[in-house]
Amino acid sequence: MDSLETGEAKARRLLAELNIAPADAARLQDVPLKDVQAAQARAIGAAQWMPVAGTPSLPRQPFDGVAPTMSHDVPIMIGTCRTEQSGFLGGNPAMDTLDDEGLKKRLETVQRGQSGLLFDTYKRLYPKSGDAEILYMAATDRSYFLDATILAGLRADAGGGKTFMYGFYRETPVQGGRYFAPHAEEIPFVFDSLANGTAIAGPVTPEAQALADQVSALWANFAGTGAPTAPGMPAWAPYDAGGRPTLIINDGSHMENDPRAEQRKLMLSFGSQQEAYGRLARGLPGRSSGRTILRQPAQVGLTSDSL
Secondary structure, eight states: OBOHHHHHHHHHHHHHHTTOOGGGGGGGGGSOHHHHHHHHHHHHTTOOOOOBTTBTTBOSOTTSSSOOGGGTTOOEEEEEETTTTHHHHTTSGGGGGOOHHHHHHHHHHHSTTOHHHHHHHHHHHOTTSOHHHHHHHHHHIIIIIHHHHHHHHHHHHHOSSOEEEEEEOOOOOGGGGTTSSOTTTTHHHHTTOGGGOHHHHOSOOHHHHHHHHHHHHHHHHHHHHSOOOOTTSOOOOOOOTTTOEEEEESTTOEEEESTTHHHHHHHHTTOOHHHHHHSOOSSSTTOOOSOOOOOOOSOTTTOSTTO
């Protein structure tokens, strides 16, 4: 989510590119889409348009250290794929020949000034993994994974609706498995639509369909009753401070307490990437400055006691 400052800065840059005064913003409706897209590329580059925190529909930044009161009683499911970032980085053929020096340089973009620490940590934890997989894991843990655990922790501290955390670890066979478990790979399983998702999930096999039957049942039963259950799946315990129970979804799904705990603690020491992204950083609005800006009050996902 963008801050008000960041959202306004992006809008002003776009309007300036189109020679539209802020008071005449309604003129955007008359600008051809291709012109808006071209102006956007010049104005904010690779940054995205985000909902803006501090507005009536989104009063607070979800990562500001307090669970949103507007959804206090709503049960939620939250989770990530194991290598989310491979879906974005893996399209580059250079990833297949990434070496240690190249990995160190790319880890600098995961957390500025910490590439050496990240390199040593992930090489120790995953001695059999190649450099591309390590990059995907580190980049995922820094972003999707860390912030999912922060949100789950905030909600667990607040009580109210239960929070169910999952990790999708099933590796796709697409392109020889080079993407591992990329961004959105769970979607064809969630909607039981494997035949339409072969580009990301691979061919429809009996094993894949069996997993899709289970995963889609989990989501459907959760939507209907608030309890994610499915035949053949373990009992899914809600997230809590003591164990951080998480459903690991794979061929042979199982519950695991505080998965990737060391990585989570390391990334938490750098602060929430999502909150940093929402603030106006140097240069391009919405870009993370690499600074640690997450306040750390007494929440499950944030306290030193619960590390």
